Amino acid sequence: MSYTSRISRRTTLKWLAATMGVSATTACGPERTTPQEDYAERMAKRKTLAPARPVSGTTYGYDPHLVEPALTWEKSMSQDQLDVAARLSDLILPADDRSPAASDVGVPDFIDEWISAPYDNQQYDRERFLALFDWLEQEAQEQFDTGFAEASVDQQKQVLDRIAWYGRVEDGLDTMAAAFRSFRDIAIGAFFASEAGVQDIGYLGNKPVIGPYPGPTPEAIEHLERVLTSLGLAMPEAKYLP
Amino acid sequence: MNAPSGEHDVIVVGSGAGGGMAAWRLAAAGVKVLMLEAGRDYDPYSETPMFNWSREAPLLGGGTPEKDFGYYLASIGGWTLPGEPYVSAEGNEFMWWRSRMLGGRTNHWARNSFRMGPHDFKPYTRDGLGVDWPVSYDEMAPYFDRVEKLIGVYGANDGLENHPDSGPGVLHEPPKPRINELAIKAAANDLGIPCVASRRAVLTKNMGERQACFNATNCGRGCNIGAAFQSTTSLIPWARATGNLEILTNAMVYEVETDRSGKATGVHYIDKISGEHRFIAARVVVLAASACESARILLNSKNAQHPDGVANSSGQVGRNLMDTVGAGIGAQVPALENRPRYNEDGTMGLHLYIPFWDYQRQAAGALDFPRGYHIEIGGQFGEPGIGMGGASGRVDGYGPQVKEDVRRYYGSFIHFSQRGEMIPNEHCYAELDPDQRDAFGIPILRFHYRHTDHEINQTAHFQQNILAIIDRLGGTPTYGTQDDPKDMMAKGGQIIHEVGTARMGDDPATSVLNGSGQSWDVPNLWIMDGAMFASKAHKNPTLTIMALADRSCDHLIEKMRAREI
Known part of the structure; x- marks a missing residue:
C-alpha cells in the first residue's frame, strides 16, 4: 500500500492574461457646447459594464469526486467585469520582489468561479461584487470620463480611497466598503493559495515527511x-x- | 454487494466505530455476520484526495451546505442530507450529522481519543447528578488497552487525575509539539494549567499494512495509508478477510421485527437503489447505526406488543440525548508574528491539549459547575486559503502593505476549543415526528435540546481561563469574548458527539440496555454505538464506543456459544 498522488490538476483556474485589457474606446474631448449639452454628450459616451451572464449549472452535490474535482457551474462574468476585477485585485495585491500580481495567478478568474457558484453565500457575494464593479466603473466615468479598467492607477486609487480604508469610508458608502473588504478577503485567499502564493508565504507542508x-x-x-x-x-x- | 446469501447469524446495522468493531470481533470469533450500511460502498484507497491542494477544488475547497467542512472532507452527507430531513421542536435547535458511506464518520473524524476515567463512569456517585454507568473504569481499563493497541493511538502517560494512563507499551510516541502549541504550553505552565501530549488514533509507527503517519494531508479526508484510524482500512477489511463478513450497502434499516416471545427475528430495510422493502432474518440483531439513528429504528419498530417501540419498556429510547459542550476562543499573538517558517503540518491534528485540571476544587465545591472539559488547541502555518488563518482580516486598504501584512500575521493566531461534559436532562430527547416522513417513507426525528447552568457555567470557566492564557501571551482575543457564555456555546449536535439515546444501566426501569449493551426487553437485540452511553464525559466518544463494543462482543459471543441466545 502506498499513498495515491493526485492524478490531474484542474486547469480551469488559469487566468488568460491575453484576454484582459483594452476594450473601451477612448473618450474624445468635447467640442464647445453648453454645460447641458456637454453633460448629455458625456453621458451618452459613458460606457457601462457589460452584464454578467445568468448563473448556470448545478451545485457539486453531496458526493462529488474528491480526487479529481471539477466545476459543475459556468463562469459568468463579462469581459468588462473581469477587467475591473483584474485591476482591483492588482491594486490590492500588486507584484513585488517576492511574487507576481494577483491577476498573474488567476485571481480574477477565481472571483468569477466564486460569484458564479449556485450557493446562497456565493450568490450574496455576487450581488455585492457586481454592484462594486458597477460603482467603480460609474465613479471613474463621472470623475475622469474613462472606465475604471482604463483609468490611470492614480485615478483608480482616487476612487478606491473613498471606500478602502477603515475610518475613512465616505458617508453613504458603507455597503461598498463592506463589499470591497469581502472582495479583498477572497482575493487574498485565492492569491496565496496559488502556487506562487504558497511559495511567497512560505507554507512548507503538504509533502510526506x-x-x-x-x-x-x-x-x-x-x-x-x-x-x-x-x-x-x-x-x-x-x-x-x- | 447484491442480495445477501442468508448464511449469517448476526445482523450488524452500521459500519462505523461500533459496527466495524462488532463485525470484526464477531467475524474473528467465527460468527457469520451480515452488515447493513445505509450509505454507499466507499473505498478509501482510491477515493482519498491525499495531497490535493485547495486550489484544485471548487471554491478553494471551502465549505458549502453540501460539504460543511470543505470539499475534501471524506463525508457523504453532513448536517443536511437530501431526502432525509429532521426537525427541531419550536424553540429548540439540534443539528444531526449523518455520513452515508461504508465506515461512516470513522472516515473523517478528528481521531481524538481521550480515555474515560474513574469519575466518568461513576458521575452520580461523585456529584449526585445524572446516573452511574453499570460498568466501572476498572472493568473497562483492559478494553481501553486492547482497543488502543488494536487501532493505534499516540499519546503519553502523564498520571493525571481522571485521565488514566494506558498499559505499558500500548501508546505510540506522540509527535513533537509545534511552536504555537509550545507557546500556549509555556503560558499554561505559568498559570498552573496542564498542557500535555494529545491522544489521537494516528499511528506513529508501522502496524502491519497500516503505515506510520507521514506528517501531511488532512486526516478528515480519510487516510489511504491507514495511519489515521478508520474502519474502512482496518476493522472492515480484517473482518472480510475472515470470510465471515458479508456487507450490504445502500440498505436503509427502518424496523426491528420481533415475535410473540419478544425476541428479534430480523430487520426491515429499504434497498435505496431499487426502492424495494425487504426483510432479513437473523439470530441476533446489533444496532450500531449511530445514536439517533438506532433510537429512530427502535422507536419506529412499533407493534401491538411494543406500542412505544421495541426495547422501550423503560420509555428511555430517544431520551437522555447529549452532545459535547463546545465553545471556541481565538486570539492574535504579536509574539508569534513573522516567526521563522518550517513545516508545521505534523499529524494534521492536535499534538498537545489541555486536559481538565480542576477536579480537586470541583470536588470541594469551589466551582459552580460539576463536570470537566478539555481544551483542543491550535494555530499553525496551515495551507493558505480564504481567511489565511485570520491574517487577511488584519489588513487595511490595498497596495504593497497588504502582502506584507499577510506575511507578518500568517501563523500568529491561536485558537482554543472547549470540549465539555454535558449532564443528561429531561429537555433533551429525540422522538418520531407524528406527521413527517423522509423520502423513504420513514418517520423523521424531532429533536428537543436545552443546556442548563451546569454547561453554561462550565463555558464561563473555560472562557475565564483561556482569556488568562491569551493575556499571559500578550495576545488579543479575536472571538469568544461574549459577556454571556450562552452566546458562544455550540448548538446541540454541532460537536457531532451525540450519545445517550438508549442508555445502559443497572435498572430496567430507567435504562434500555444492561451493562453488556444487551436490550433488557429483547435478549437478542444489542446496541453498540453512542446510544448506549449513560453519560457524556468530555472525552470524544469514538474510543469509548469501540471499547464498549469490544466488551459487548465478549458477552454476546459467550451467550451465543452457550446457546442462551
Whole structure:
C-alpha cells in the first residue's frame, strides 16, 4: 500500500492574461457646447459594464469526486467585469520582489468561479461584487470620463480611497466598503493559495515527511525562546522540544 | 454487494466505530455476520484526495451546505442530507450529522481519543447528578488497552487525575509539539494549567499494512495509508478477510421485527437503489447505526406488543440525548508574528491539549459547575486559503502593505476549543415526528435540546481561563469574548458527539440496555454505538464506543456459544 498522488490538476483556474485589457474606446474631448449639452454628450459616451451572464449549472452535490474535482457551474462574468476585477485585485495585491500580481495567478478568474457558484453565500457575494464593479466603473466615468479598467492607477486609487480604508469610508458608502473588504478577503485567499502564493508565504507542508515528526527547526525554537523570555515565560520542559 | 446469501447469524446495522468493531470481533470469533450500511460502498484507497491542494477544488475547497467542512472532507452527507430531513421542536435547535458511506464518520473524524476515567463512569456517585454507568473504569481499563493497541493511538502517560494512563507499551510516541502549541504550553505552565501530549488514533509507527503517519494531508479526508484510524482500512477489511463478513450497502434499516416471545427475528430495510422493502432474518440483531439513528429504528419498530417501540419498556429510547459542550476562543499573538517558517503540518491534528485540571476544587465545591472539559488547541502555518488563518482580516486598504501584512500575521493566531461534559436532562430527547416522513417513507426525528447552568457555567470557566492564557501571551482575543457564555456555546449536535439515546444501566426501569449493551426487553437485540452511553464525559466518544463494543462482543459471543441466545 502506498499513498495515491493526485492524478490531474484542474486547469480551469488559469487566468488568460491575453484576454484582459483594452476594450473601451477612448473618450474624445468635447467640442464647445453648453454645460447641458456637454453633460448629455458625456453621458451618452459613458460606457457601462457589460452584464454578467445568468448563473448556470448545478451545485457539486453531496458526493462529488474528491480526487479529481471539477466545476459543475459556468463562469459568468463579462469581459468588462473581469477587467475591473483584474485591476482591483492588482491594486490590492500588486507584484513585488517576492511574487507576481494577483491577476498573474488567476485571481480574477477565481472571483468569477466564486460569484458564479449556485450557493446562497456565493450568490450574496455576487450581488455585492457586481454592484462594486458597477460603482467603480460609474465613479471613474463621472470623475475622469474613462472606465475604471482604463483609468490611470492614480485615478483608480482616487476612487478606491473613498471606500478602502477603515475610518475613512465616505458617508453613504458603507455597503461598498463592506463589499470591497469581502472582495479583498477572497482575493487574498485565492492569491496565496496559488502556487506562487504558497511559495511567497512560505507554507512548507503538504509533502510526506517519513519518520517521526521532527518538530520546529532550531531557528524557530530560538525565536520562540526569545519571545517567551520577553514575556517573562519559561520554555516548556525538554521532553516537549525537538 | 447484491442480495445477501442468508448464511449469517448476526445482523450488524452500521459500519462505523461500533459496527466495524462488532463485525470484526464477531467475524474473528467465527460468527457469520451480515452488515447493513445505509450509505454507499466507499473505498478509501482510491477515493482519498491525499495531497490535493485547495486550489484544485471548487471554491478553494471551502465549505458549502453540501460539504460543511470543505470539499475534501471524506463525508457523504453532513448536517443536511437530501431526502432525509429532521426537525427541531419550536424553540429548540439540534443539528444531526449523518455520513452515508461504508465506515461512516470513522472516515473523517478528528481521531481524538481521550480515555474515560474513574469519575466518568461513576458521575452520580461523585456529584449526585445524572446516573452511574453499570460498568466501572476498572472493568473497562483492559478494553481501553486492547482497543488502543488494536487501532493505534499516540499519546503519553502523564498520571493525571481522571485521565488514566494506558498499559505499558500500548501508546505510540506522540509527535513533537509545534511552536504555537509550545507557546500556549509555556503560558499554561505559568498559570498552573496542564498542557500535555494529545491522544489521537494516528499511528506513529508501522502496524502491519497500516503505515506510520507521514506528517501531511488532512486526516478528515480519510487516510489511504491507514495511519489515521478508520474502519474502512482496518476493522472492515480484517473482518472480510475472515470470510465471515458479508456487507450490504445502500440498505436503509427502518424496523426491528420481533415475535410473540419478544425476541428479534430480523430487520426491515429499504434497498435505496431499487426502492424495494425487504426483510432479513437473523439470530441476533446489533444496532450500531449511530445514536439517533438506532433510537429512530427502535422507536419506529412499533407493534401491538411494543406500542412505544421495541426495547422501550423503560420509555428511555430517544431520551437522555447529549452532545459535547463546545465553545471556541481565538486570539492574535504579536509574539508569534513573522516567526521563522518550517513545516508545521505534523499529524494534521492536535499534538498537545489541555486536559481538565480542576477536579480537586470541583470536588470541594469551589466551582459552580460539576463536570470537566478539555481544551483542543491550535494555530499553525496551515495551507493558505480564504481567511489565511485570520491574517487577511488584519489588513487595511490595498497596495504593497497588504502582502506584507499577510506575511507578518500568517501563523500568529491561536485558537482554543472547549470540549465539555454535558449532564443528561429531561429537555433533551429525540422522538418520531407524528406527521413527517423522509423520502423513504420513514418517520423523521424531532429533536428537543436545552443546556442548563451546569454547561453554561462550565463555558464561563473555560472562557475565564483561556482569556488568562491569551493575556499571559500578550495576545488579543479575536472571538469568544461574549459577556454571556450562552452566546458562544455550540448548538446541540454541532460537536457531532451525540450519545445517550438508549442508555445502559443497572435498572430496567430507567435504562434500555444492561451493562453488556444487551436490550433488557429483547435478549437478542444489542446496541453498540453512542446510544448506549449513560453519560457524556468530555472525552470524544469514538474510543469509548469501540471499547464498549469490544466488551459487548465478549458477552454476546459467550451467550451465543452457550446457546442462551
